Amino acid sequence: MIIKNISESIKFNQDSFTKRILYVDKNVLSFVLNFKPGQTLPVHKHENSTVAVNVLSGNGQIKINQEVADIQAGSFICAEGQDEFSVPLVNEDMTLYICISPNPSNEAYSKNLG
Numbered sequence: 389m390i391i392k393n394i395s396e397s398i399k400f401n402q403d404s405f406t407k408r409i410l411y412v413d414k415n416v417l418s419f420v421l422n423f424k425p426g427q428t429l430p431v432h433k434h435e436n437s438t439v440a441v442n443v444l445s446g447n448g449q450i451k452i453n454q455e456v457a458d459i460q461a462g463s464f465i466c467a468e469g470q471d472e473f474s475v476p477l478v479n480e481d482m483t484l485y486i487c488i489s490p491n492p493s494n495e496a497y498s499k500n501l502g
Contacts, residue, residue, distance in 0.1 A: 446482025
């Protein structure tokens with residue numbers, strides 16, 4: 389059993405968004421992304437994995453392929469691996485809980501940032 393307190397992973401950086409890994413194995417990768425207003429997540433794909441996003445706090449926009457949606461605390465978003473995925477707008481401090489399955493083979497996905 390693994391128990392973690394997500395609030396300990398909510399760390400903001402003035403220069404860029406932060407990423408804090410919560411759990412990683414070959415089947416699943418979970419982490420928290422933290423954004424300050426004006427910070428963005430570039431367009432990318434998740435190989436052949438499904439990504440599930442839960443907005444824990446804040447609000448902004450998410451873009452999947454050509455569709456842009458406003459998101460806020462409580463929003464849940466799901467995208468397939470070949471979908472183009474980004475966060476183009478953050479209006480206030482925003483924290484996203486992300487779960488990707490299976491864990492992408494590119495080890496860069498499993499590293500903390502910021």
